[in-house]
Amino acid sequence: MSTATATPPVAKPERSGLPSWAIQGLVSVSAIVLALLVGAILIIVGDDEVNAAVKYFGAAPMDTISAAFSAVGEAYQALAVGAIGGITPISESLTQATPLICGGLAVSLAFRTGLFNIGAQGQLIMGAILAGYVGFAWHLPPVLHLIVAIVAGLIGGAIWGGMVGLLKARTGAHEVIVTIMLNYVAIYLLQWLLTTSTFQRPGRADPISPIVDANAQYPQFGDTRLHVGFLLALVAAVFVWWLLNKSTIGFELRAVGANADASKTAGMSVGRAYVVAMVVAGALAGLAGTQQVLGTDLPLTDGVAASVGFDAITVALLGRGTPLGTVLAGLLFGALNAGGLQMQLITQTPLTLTTVLQATIVLFVAAPALVRSIFRFLPKDRGAGAILAKGWNG
Amino acid sequence: MSDVTVQDTVPAAAPAAIEAPADRVRRLRVGGLMLVFALIGLGLAIFTKGGEATFQLVSGDLQNNLLGLPAQPVALLLGALGVLAAVAYVLRRVPQKYSGWLAIVLGVCFIGAFLCWAAAGKTFPLANQFQGTLNFATPLILGALAGVLCERAGVINIAIEGQFLVGAFTAAVVASTTGSAVAALIAAAVSGVLMALLLAVFSIKYLVNQVVLGVVLVVFATGITGFLFDQFLQEDAAKLNTPDVLSAVKIPGLGDIPFIGPILFNQTALVYLTYIAVAVVTFVLFQTRWGLRVRAVGEHPKAADTVGIRVKRVRYSAVLWAGVLAGLGGAFFTVGYAGSFTKEMTAGNGFIALAALIMGRWHPIGAMVAALFFGFATQLQSQLQIIQTPIPGELLLMAPYLATIIAVAGLVGRVRAPKADGEPYVTE
Numbered sequence: 079m080s081t082a083t084a085t086p087p088v089a090k091p092e093r094s095g096l097p098s099w100a101i102q103g104l105v106s107v108s109a110i111v112l113a114l115l116v117g118a119i120l121i122i123v124g125d126d127e128v129n130a131a132v133k134y135f136g137a138a139p140m141d142t143i144s145a146a147f148s149a150v151g152e153a154y155q156a157l158a159v160g161a162i163g164g165i166t167p168i169s170e171s172l173t174q175a176t177p178l179i180c181g182g183l184a185v186s187l188a189f190r191t192g193l194f195n196i197g198a199q200g201q202l203i204m205g206a207i208l209a210g211y212v213g214f215a216w217h218l219p220p221v222l223h224l225i226v227a228i229v230a231g232l233i234g235g236a237i238w239g240g241m242v243g244l245l246k247a248r249t250g251a252h253e254v255i256v257t258i259m260l261n262y263v264a265i266y267l268l269q270w271l272l273t274t275s276t277f278q279r280p281g282r283a284d285p286i287s288p289i290v291d292a293n294a295q296y297p298q299f300g301d302t303r304l305h306v307g308f309l310l311a312l313v314a315a316v317f318v319w320w321l322l323n324k325s326t327i328g329f330e331l332r333a334v335g336a337n338a339d340a341s342k343t344a345g346m347s348v349g350r351a352y353v354v355a356m357v358v359a360g361a362l363a364g365l366a367g368t369q370q371v372l373g374t375d376l377p378l379t380d381g382v383a384a385s386v387g388f389d390a391i392t393v394a395l396l397g398r399g400t401p402l403g404t405v406l407a408g409l410l411f412g413a414l415n416a417g418g419l420q421m422q423l424i425t426q427t428p429l430t431l432t433t434v435l436q437a438t439i440v441l442f443v444a445a446p447a448l449v450r451s452i453f454r455f456l457p458k459d460r461g462a463g464a465i466l467a468k469g470w471n472g
Numbered sequence: 473m474s475d476v477t478v479q480d481t482v483p484a485a486a487p488a489a490i491e492a493p494a495d496r497v498r499r500l501r502v503g504g505l506m507l508v509f510a511l512i513g514l515g516l517a518i519f520t521k522g523g524e525a526t527f528q529l530v531s532g533d534l535q536n537n538l539l540g541l542p543a544q545p546v547a548l549l550l551g552a553l554g555v556l557a558a559v560a561y562v563l564r565r566v567p568q569k570y571s572g573w574l575a576i577v578l579g580v581c582f583i584g585a586f587l588c589w590a591a592a593g594k595t596f597p598l599a600n601q602f603q604g605t606l607n608f609a610t611p612l613i614l615g616a617l618a619g620v621l622c623e624r625a626g627v628i629n630i631a632i633e634g635q636f637l638v639g640a641f642t643a644a645v646v647a648s649t650t651g652s653a654v655a656a657l658i659a660a661a662v663s664g665v666l667m668a669l670l671l672a673v674f675s676i677k678y679l680v681n682q683v684v685l686g687v688v689l690v691v692f693a694t695g696i697t698g699f700l701f702d703q704f705l706q707e708d709a710a711k712l713n714t715p716d717v718l719s720a721v722k723i724p725g726l727g728d729i730p731f732i733g734p735i736l737f738n739q740t741a742l743v744y745l746t747y748i749a750v751a752v753v754t755f756v757l758f759q760t761r762w763g764l765r766v767r768a769v770g771e772h773p774k775a776a777d778t779v780g781i782r783v784k785r786v787r788y789s790a791v792l793w794a795g796v797l798a799g800l801g802g803a804f805f806t807v808g809y810a811g812s813f814t815k816e817m818t819a820g821n822g823f824i825a826l827a828a829l830i831m832g833r834w835h836p837i838g839a840m841v842a843a844l845f846f847g848f849a850t851q852l853q854s855q856l857q858i859i860q861t862p863i864p865g866e867l868l869l870m871a872p873y874l875a876t877i878i879a880v881a882g883l884v885g886r887v888r889a890p891k892a893d894g895e896p897y898v899t900e
Contacts, residue, residue, distance in 0.1 A: 120696075120699055124700075124704070245877070249880075254630070254683055255826075255827070255830055255880050256877055256881075259877050260877070262823070263873050263874060266866040266867070266869045267870070269866045270864045270867060273864065388687070388690075388691065389691075391687050392687070392691060395688070428698065428699050428702030429702075430695050430702055430815075432695075433694055433695030433698060433699075435695075437689075437691040437695055440691075441674070441680075441685075441689075441692065444674070444688065445674055447678050447679075448674075
């Protein structure tokens, strides 16, 4: 066939030379660098040696500066070693990343459908409640018990998420408000259950359940805390990728997310998309709940969710709503959490520094214009639109 | 009173025959919900034990000023009255414009019947109940007012929780180091404004999605106050984290009114500031030029721009003023109530404030009423634990959140946000 066919050349959109994903990657890396700088300032302000040296800053300014550099260097070195310096740190990072990835996927999937799922926390708790209950109250053969417990967790999350989708589809109730409220309902439900004889461990007065059966626990890798739940998180990411990019319903979800009115005109059911997205998102968060209760914690406590459900939002934002991005963001935040613990042990820098780092990273990622105004060399990304800027009535 | 004429000509016994299908559906939905509550109230009354329910009318006084009521007869009376109100609503037995009062009657009857049931044969500290309601509600009211100002101007504020935390932290530190309550409140307000500035710059200038931004700012505030607490306040608690709690100031005259006087008018300066804030925000928003502009840029920024209003400037000013209120609300947690700062001490109150503003339909008075209701539920939970009722406290703590979901699901009237709420304004 001749190459000089009649097909007209496709008009290429004007680009700055780099593909969109590369620019987004650059912005993300720049955001991380900026966040580390903000963190460095906090470390310097909080360091005793620096504060001692500042008192004679006029006489010997270099003392202050070198103290500052060594404080920051030691803290970040401890952070890095605690995150990736060997088998144990790496396994710890992956353990921390596991529920963050699943929770992040729950937020990402809803995000792509045009929904803000602030409710991963509540969905995770409901998943943990059901999975934990099946884990310690039922006694089933190996393998089967784990599977049943996981399914129970998925169902718990799916119900909690599905309610949000259903309310949105049927009454137009805004999902942000409903999910925030359901988070608290779930927390109080868990706290109440842990005072009942069904859930509370016999002989205990504090809110803790019996330990889940060995048959219902995720098998662990060697003598690390890392468990098979991590592999399930990766499987979940592949599943979300397949769902969004290869399936018919996924196409509908993305279409509704891009333009609900147009999708409706094209004959798609917007309400159904909302329900499906929230059911699957809830199940993903429920999976994170099973990972916490069947893999990491083992008894169910009122702290089972920690702040995973909220961190999941930042993970999804950093991952820009894509499965791969969410996995990478989950790994980064998991590493920060694990490294932060070591940093606190070795250099007495509080673990809360990592919370600041995570918030700052996402803040910068969400405002690429700000990052560009600091790092002037970054090209403008024409491919990226503003993320879903809409309000309560949207 | 111009809209009275048409309605008043219709006699109460024969309601207007014509009703839009949508109104009918709403009436039946709301009426159904009211009936459910009325029947629960009546059920509680039926299961009320005999004996006397004693209500304590002066806080801490167990001997005098007690109100003894025969528990079951009173509960039955209130329960029946509640059912009557619900039935009247469903059957449209009162003119449309009074139908809202039926819901209020039902609410009062329900709570009354509930209290009779809970307090039968016991002593219920009624004065403490209202005192505590006001304590819990004060920061909620301030936070919700902050939210009202932001969202009326078209900027979603989910970060109230973060502003609370920073305000609470700053107030504690400044009160400890300077020993001055005034300085502490001013510092808390300034810190609230700084958080608001982040919200404003990122949403108005950098067009960051405001829900994202709110979530991230809460995480940021949690992290930064947690870091500073770990790094400084814990090491040097005696110097940095021992603020004096504001002392109550009795207003002469008003404070002597029986029952409500000590509750409403023997409070700290922060509570009085809250009363003033409700009045001022309501007045400013609905009676001044600036308020009109705020509402205009929140509803239709383009139209506002066309008539020469500087949309972004108005939004900045609304968000920053809201920061003052949220910062003061945060101060309540430390210098207004608990004293020293602890990590994440605001415990989700910022989100309850958000709920209150939505329940209150983006109106300052409505937000205040919703905040008082939430405060009432929270206080009732701790009171019922003391007098030991079979109701788990956790279920009562859920009440504000469930009520908000019911409200936004449209079961109780339409809840509508300002039209341009959350949408950044971009000029071509």
